[in-house]
Amino acid sequence: MIYADDGSLSQEQRLMRDSCRAFVDDAVTPFIRSNWQREWDMSPGERLPRSILEGAETIGVRTLGVPEAHGGVDLEHDTEVRTFALISEEIARGDSGLADKLVQNWKVSILLREFAPKHLQDKWFPRLLADPQFLLAHCLTEPRGASDRWLPYNVPEAAMHTKAVLKDGHWVINGRKQFISNGFDASLYVVYANTDTSVGMLQGTSSFLVPRDTPGLTVTKCNETMGCRFMNNGELVFEDCRVPADHLLVQNTALGSAGKYFRAGKIIQAAKNLGVGVACFERTADYVQNYVQGGRILIKHQAVALRLADMATRIEAVRSLIERASRAVDEGHPDMDALCNMAKVYASEEIMKVATHALELHGGNGAMLEFGIEKLFRDAAIFLHMDATVDVSRMKIIKTMFPATAGKYAGPEN
Amino acid sequence: MRIMVAVKRVVDPNVKVRLLADGSGIDLTGLKMTMNPFDEIAVEEAVRLRELAIASEVLVVSIGPDKATETLRTALAMGADRGLLIKTDAPIEPLSVAKLLRAAAIEEKPDLILLGKQAIDDDCNQTGQMLAAQLGWAQGTFASNLAVEGDAVTVTREVDGGSQTVRLVLPAVITVDLRLNEPRYASLPNIMKAKKKPIAERQPADYGIVVEQRLEIVRLEEPAGRLAGIKVGSATELVERLRSEAGVLS
Numbered sequence: 062m063i064y065a066d067d068g069s070l071s072q073e074q075r076l077m078r079d080s081c082r083a084f085v086d087d088a089v090t091p092f093i094r095s096n097w098q099r100e101w102d103m104s105p106g107e108r109l110p111r112s113i114l115e116g117a118e119t120i121g122v123r124t125l126g127v128p129e130a131h132g133g134v135d136l137e138h139d140t141e142v143r144t145f146a147l148i149s150e151e152i153a154r155g156d157s158g159l160a161d162k163l164v165q166n167w168k169v170s171i172l173l174r175e176f177a178p179k180h181l182q183d184k185w186f187p188r189l190l191a192d193p194q195f196l197l198a199h200c201l202t203e204p205r206g207a208s209d210r211w212l213p214y215n216v217p218e219a220a221m222h223t224k225a226v227l228k229d230g231h232w233v234i235n236g237r238k239q240f241i242s243n244g245f246d247a248s249l250y251v252v253y254a255n256t257d258t259s260v261g262m263l264q265g266t267s268s269f270l271v272p273r274d275t276p277g278l279t280v281t282k283c284n285e286t287m288g289c290r291f292m293n294n295g296e297l298v299f300e301d302c303r304v305p306a307d308h309l310l311v312q313n314t315a316l317g318s319a320g321k322y323f324r325a326g327k328i329i330q331a332a333k334n335l336g337v338g339v340a341c342f343e344r345t346a347d348y349v350q351n352y353v354q355g356g357r358i359l360i361k362h363q364a365v366a367l368r369l370a371d372m373a374t375r376i377e378a379v380r381s382l383i384e385r386a387s388r389a390v391d392e393g394h395p396d397m398d399a400l401c402n403m404a405k406v407y408a409s410e411e412i413m414k415v416a417t418h419a420l421e422l423h424g425g426n427g428a429m430l431e432f433g434i435e436k437l438f439r440d441a442a443i444f445l446h447m448d449a450t451v452d453v454s455r456m457k458i459i460k461t462m463f464p465a466t467a468g469k470y471a472g473p474e475n
Numbered sequence: 476m477r478i479m480v481a482v483k484r485v486v487d488p489n490v491k492v493r494l495l496a497d498g499s500g501i502d503l504t505g506l507k508m509t510m511n512p513f514d515e516i517a518v519e520e521a522v523r524l525r526e527l528a529i530a531s532e533v534l535v536v537s538i539g540p541d542k543a544t545e546t547l548r549t550a551l552a553m554g555a556d557r558g559l560l561i562k563t564d565a566p567i568e569p570l571s572v573a574k575l576l577r578a579a580a581i582e583e584k585p586d587l588i589l590l591g592k593q594a595i596d597d598d599c600n601q602t603g604q605m606l607a608a609q610l611g612w613a614q615g616t617f618a619s620n621l622a623v624e625g626d627a628v629t630v631t632r633e634v635d636g637g638s639q640t641v642r643l644v645l646p647a648v649i650t651v652d653l654r655l656n657e658p659r660y661a662s663l664p665n666i667m668k669a670k671k672k673p674i675a676e677r678q679p680a681d682y683g684i685v686v687e688q689r690l691e692i693v694r695l696e697e698p699a700g701r702l703a704g705i706k707v708g709s710a711t712e713l714v715e716r717l718r719s720e721a722g723v724l725s
Contacts, residue, residue, distance in 0.1 A: 067507070072545055073666050075554060078658045079509070121662035134664035148663070 063342055063376045064378060065147060073137065074144055079188065080120045080362050081151035088116040089155030090252070097431050104284040105245050105293040109224035111194060113159060118193040120334040122148060123163055126170030131186035133170070142325045145385040146332035153336025154343075157440045158291030160333045161447075165243045165292075169197035169251050170330075171322050177270060184269075185249060185285040198247035200238040200297060207240070210448035223299060225254035225267060231303040232269055235279070243448075244295025248273050252299070257313055259414040268315035270308040277302030288439035317331070324390045326448060327401035331408035334444040338376045338412040341419035341437050345369065349422055359422065368418045375411040382407055399461040406454035416441035476623065476647070478521040478530045480555065481576055482537050483515040485548040485607055497696050501596075508548045513555075513591025517651045518623040519622065519658035521589050522554035529623050530587075532556050537577050538572055540564050551669035552661035558674035559583075563686055571679075571686045573605035578682035582609060585646070589629065592617050593648040603650035613643035619654040688723035 063418045067075055070255025092113060102108045117123050125145070127133025136144050147165065151162035170189070173182060189195050201207065203222050234254050237242070248272045257265035271278055277300050284294035349359035349369060359365045386400035394400070416438045420427040429432040445451055458465045486492055487507040493501050510518075524530040535550040537543040538561040547558035561575050582589060593600035615621070616631030619638065622629045632639045633652045643649075661669075680687050690698030707713045718724040 072548060073670060075545065075667045076549055076661055077663050079549075080666065082662065083660055119662065120660045121664040125663065134667045136667065 063339060063373055063380075065145055065150075065380065070147070071137070071140065072285050074147055076139070077144065078147050078151055079124065081148050082154075084116060084120045084122075084244065085151060085155035087390070089113065089152070093156050093436075094433055096377065097433060097436065100130070100290040100436065105285075108293070109162075109291045110157065113436055114162075115193045117152075117159070119165060122193075123166055124170065124190055124192065125166040126174065127186050128174050131174075132190050133186070139406065140391055142328050142390045145325055148327045149337040150304075150339070153333035154340045155336075156291055157333050157337050157443070158289040160336065161242055161292040162246075164329050164333070165199060165247075166474055168322055168326055169199050169249075171252055171325075172199070172268070172310065173270075176268070176318065178307055181270060182199045182305065183222050188248070192248075194246075196243045196247045196302070198241050198243040198250050198295070200241045200244065200250050200252045202238060202240045204237055204239055205366040208453045210352065215263050217258060217260060217265075219259075219266055220258065220262050221253060221255045223252070223254040224258070225256050225269060232303070232306060232309060233267065234299040237298050239296040240284050241295050241297060242292060244297055244436045245280060245302075246295070247294035250278075250297070251310065252297075253315055254299075260400055263314070263316055265313055266315050267312045268310040268319070270310060271299075271302065271304055275302055275304060276353060284327075286443060288436070288441070288443035290407040290439075299365075324397055324401045327405040328387045328390060330382065330444065330448045331379070331401075331404040333382060334405075334408040334412045334441070335376065335379050337440050337444070338372075338379065338408075338415040340417050341434075341441070342369075342372050342376055344434060344437070345372065345419045345422050349427075365422060368422055372415045372418045375415050378413050379404075380406045384406060399458050402449075402454045402458045403460070405448070406451055406458070409441075409451060412441050413445065476524070476530045476586045477532045477534070477584065478587045479534045479536060479580060479583055480514070480517045480521045480523060480569075480588045481588070481602070482535050482546050482548065482550050483573075483591070483594045483596075484508050484539050484543045485511045485594055488512060488595050494695055494697060495503065497518060498696065499692060500695060500708035507547075508542070510549050510593050511594045511596075513593060513595070513653070513660075514590075515682060516653070517591055518550045518553050518555060519590040519656045520651060522659075524623065525554065525556075534559060534583055536561065536576065536583065538575055540565060543612040547674055548593065548666075548669050549661050551672045552666040553659060554665070555672075557672055559680060560674055560676045561682075562676055562681055564672060564690060565686045567604065567686055568688065568690055568691065569599045569605055571603035571684070572602045573609055573684060574684050575686075576602070576606050577609045577619040578684060579677075580615050582682075587623075588612075588648045589646060590650050592646070592652050598652075603648055610646070610707075613647040613704075614649070615641055615643050615647065616650045617652040619652050621649060621655070655711050669698060 099108050124133050130136045137345045149160050149164050152163060173185065205222055223238065225232045225234045225278045234252060236254060246369045253266050255265055255269040279298045281296045281298050284296055286294055346369060349365050352359050382404045387402035389397040419434055420438050423434045426432045456468055487509040490507050490519060492501045518535065521530060521533045525533050533555040534557055535547055535549050535555045536559045544560055547560060551558055559579060590603045604614060615632060617633040619629045619633045620631035626645050627642055628647055629640060630641050630644060630649055632641060709717060
């Protein structure tokens with residue numbers, strides 16, 4: 062129980078899951094358990110020791126999405142999203158911040174392989190493969206708009222504030238991005254910017270490849286978060302930041318083109334979230350079978366047992382929905398847009414309840430930093446807001462189900 | 476030099492096992508299975524010799540049901556070149572394993588056979604020795620270090636209270652111990668690449684071998700449960716009980 066059923070997985074998926082689990086059990090969990098202070102190191106670059114990403118390299122998990130022709134790996138296409146889900150769950154079971162660090166690389170690698178010109182793939186994929194600390198980031202969110210942009214506001218007023226203009230063979234980017242996963246650490250960014258102010262976001266947003274050392278790009282700060290603290294969010298400012306014309310990935314329809322990846326992204330969010338839930342259950346099940354209260358181990362107290370059952374049930378329900386949604390995305394099922402958002406939003410609320418039980422069943426220990434349960438609680442809480450808030454996700458579900466009637470735009474403020 | 480490595484599919488050592496109700500064996504229903512950890516060390520050593528260009532090919536062999544291909548696939552993902560499954564659903568004992576491996580060795584002509592010193596499920600520690608005897612090859616057991624030099628291999632053996640170094644002339648059978656190396660993970664890219672590596676399949680009958688069951692498990696018992704702890708009244712009583720009851724002080 063609580064884990065993926067082996068019978069539902071292919072041989073490769075089982076072997077990959079086993080390698081990820083071995084790495085997490087050997088390297089990640091021991092580090093997290095014995096270094097709780099590292100989360101609060103206010104030099105973000107120093108929080109996660111380099112050895113962890115070097116260790117991740119031994120299972121080749123940082124460079125999924127890099128095509129085989131460039132030294133990466135091609136997963137089975139018709140089960141790719143399911144495999145992403147399985148792997149991200151396993152890594153997040155060790156640390157959800159680490160999982161987020163890694164999955165950003167997969168997502169951006171997919172964009173590069175789909176949209177970047179060959180000579181830029183030839184340039185960047187080898188660099189990505191060669192350096193275990195090389196991270197990628199994907200810059201959508203701005204101070205004045207993020208997932209709320211996906212609400213029914215496809216009008217010029219809701220467009221991105223970051224703008225790009227073609228001038229003398231270069232795209233000149235101006236604007237500000239914030240809360241960017243890996244934003245503080247990444248070496249290469251995919252940046253979304255408005256390129257047509259006369260239309261809505263879906264018709265007027267383009268994507269660009271921007272190397273970190275491009276003049277005019279400044280990483281201004283790490284956006285400090287309450288959970289997933291081993292992944293460093295970042296704020297970036299673009300001031301007349303010039304990239305060559307060939308660094309344009311998709312012109313005007315970048316958000317639609319990235320749709321394939323957005324769906325996988327929702328599933329990966331839910332799967333990482335599930336990994337946090339599994340860690341909550343494992344820690345708690347162990348604790349209540351060893352900690353003695355009133356002369357009996359905790360699990361013999363019926364109220365404790367009931368909470369544990371509730372944790373397991375919620376985990377299984379989340380897993381089932383993730384499996385259904387990831388299959389839908391892999392198969393291109395018509396319901397996939399609703400299902401991937403359902404999985405994401407359901408996981409965030411259910412695993413929060415799982416984490417709450419974990420905290421409760423650990424009593425006072427649950428609230429102590431050195432015990433590590435409060436970390437799981439904080440990590441779970443992040444998912445309520447990462448990659449769309451709960452309410453925005455719900456709006457998207459209903460918009461998908463009732464596109465003609467739900468959530469009509471009321472028009473700009475007078 | 477060509478290397479053959481034997482790998483066994485066993486219950487994951489991290490899993491808590493339960494006995495069948497009649498005590499005749501372990502209930503394997505739904506249990507997570509994995510490669511015998513000592514065999515992983517053997518595969519790792521073979522792959523390292525291959526990477527050093529001392530070995531030209533690494534063949535991995537497993538004997539068991541269809542699902543043992545997963546164990547072979549893991550070894551291929553670690554870097555072995557090809558696999559051989561000798562398929563049988565019957566329970567199989569060390570002597571039968573040794574006979575089958577001998578037959579495979581005669582067909583495949585490896586210069587060196589590596590095996591784990593024992594499997595963690597039945598802890599027999601017999602197969603390597605029986606195989607060497609049947610082939611009439613040199614044997615080095617419990618290897619914690621090995622170095623190939625020309626047509627010989629120097630093996631450091633873990634023996635009681637120290638180590639013993641022996642020199643074997645190839646072909647040879649070596650069983651490996653825990654300290655020989657630290658096996659790598661099967662990386663995700665290599666797991667995908669391993670899909671394309673060949674796994675041949677044979678039946679025991681193809682080698683003219685009938686798998687016989689010569690041993691009968693009379694009974695398996697779980698270790699006795701841990702007794703409840705007690706509270707002692709004083710340090711003096713604690714020392715006294717440690718001496719008289721626990722026997723840890725003299």
